[in-house]
Amino acid sequence: MKIHILFLIILILSAITSCNNTTKPETEDTTDKALKADTQKGKQLFATCIACHGNNGQGIQNMNAPNLAAQDAWNLNRQLTNFKTGIRGTHVDDIYGAQMAPMAQTLADEQAIVDVVAYIKTLSATANEQTIKGDIVKGEDYYNMACGSCHGTNASGNESLNSPKLTAINDWYLERQVLNFKKGIRGSHGDDKFGAQMKQIAGTTEEGQMLNDIIAYIHSVEELQ
Ligand code: HEC
Ligand code: HEC
Structure with a gap:
């Protein structure tokens, strides 16, 4: 239940943020598209x-x-x-x-x-080796509740929401990054606006079994892709 309420808050927060950005869409890509x-x-x-x-x-x-x-x-x-x-x-x-x-x-x-x-x-x-075990069924539920709105169906990423593909990276790396965001090791820099969004989410993600389940689910999707 707790997670539903948090998710609602996040939705409201992101709605507010997008209202502030009606004139200029939130794209950070600093890369000059003209560069060959x-x-x-x-x-x-x-x-x-x-x-x-x-x-x-x-x-x-x-x-x-x-x-x-x-x-x-x-x-x-x-x-x-x-x-x-x-x-x-x-x-x-x-x-x-x-x-x-x-x-x-x-x-x-x-x-x-x-x-x-x-x-x-x-x-x-090349496919990533599985190093973290978890309950894929529970993981899918958690993923859909807490991650899918940004990282997309099947964790395939969503550029318009600045949310990377999660099936591309190793399961141990995924865990480290979520924990880094949670501890503020990543996402705390004043100019890291996308990292800050993820840091907020990671703060609500329980480490341990729940995170392992999410990661095992993401790995299972990767195997299907
Ligand atoms: C509100 C949108 C949002 C939600 C919900 C969200 N994320 Fe993210 N996530 C992001 C953004 C934006 C980034 C990119 C941060 C950056 O550029 O450093 C990110 C980055 C990440 C990264 C780093 C990927 C890399 O290649 O470095 C991981 C891992 C991650 N998210 C996992 C998760 C997991 C697991 C969940 C669910 C518990 C989740 N995210 C929920 C927005 C979100
Ligand atoms: C000395 C070892 C080392 C070398 C050499 C190195 N990297 Fe890395 N790279 C790392 C480590 C370690 C990480 C993980 C950082 C973390 O956990 O936050 C990383 C992370 C990354 C990431 C972030 C991936 C993501 O999804 O978050 C990119 C992109 C990257 N490296 C590209 C490169 C490129 C391109 C080069 C060559 C110019 C390079 N690296 C050379 C060690 C290295």
Whole structure:
């Protein structure tokens, strides 16, 4: 019951926010759409990424680095821009973000980000291994109540709501990010307007079994895709 009320509050809050933005739709994409991607340059830039994210951008759990290949370009762009500008990865307790932030600095400008992302999108995505177990049926219920309105049916993401695809990333990474949002390690920077939305939601998500169930459900959808 508690979660229904919270969800209602969130709906009201987002309605208020969207009213404030009637003149200018809430799109943050700072990328100049006119920039033409050069995948060859992107490939050279990606050489720096391989040690942690793997040859095919599949992610390496031992390096704490997630799968990139299945993620949508708009979110890869945003996260790289956020790391580069210090919106993400600068919280004192963000030990994993601190590993990634200097790597984003190797991308000189917006063009370099566009190039490396275009290269990542040429890589074929591999399925993520399951590392977190949970009750898929309960997880689906929780997901539909608490996450689906933003992250979409089947957790496939919703760019117009700035909510990334969740089936693209590893289950351990998904857990870490929700907990980071919950603890304010991610989403606390003053300019992180999208992270702030997610931080609010994570605050209402119980860690432990409920989160495991949601994650197991998202993983089960990934397997079907
Ligand atoms: C030293 C290891 C390391 C290298 C090299 C590295 N990364 Fe990362 N990257 C990480 C880690 C660790 C994370 C997870 C950060 C977190 O948990 O918040 C990450 C996260 C990311 C994310 C965020 C994904 C998401 O969905 O939130 C993107 C995008 C990314 N890296 C792209 C790159 C690119 C492009 C390069 C090369 C220019 C690169 N990384 C090089 C370690 C690395
Ligand atoms: C009000 C809309 C909203 C709801 C509801 C919501 N999210 Fe999010 N979520 C977002 C936004 C916006 C972002 C992007 C934050 C950013 O760009 O850093 C996000 C980001 C995330 C990320 C980080 C993905 C990545 O690649 O780095 C995870 C994981 C996540 N959400 C999980 C969840 C889960 C699990 C639920 C349900 C318990 C949920 N979200 C509910 C809006 C929402």
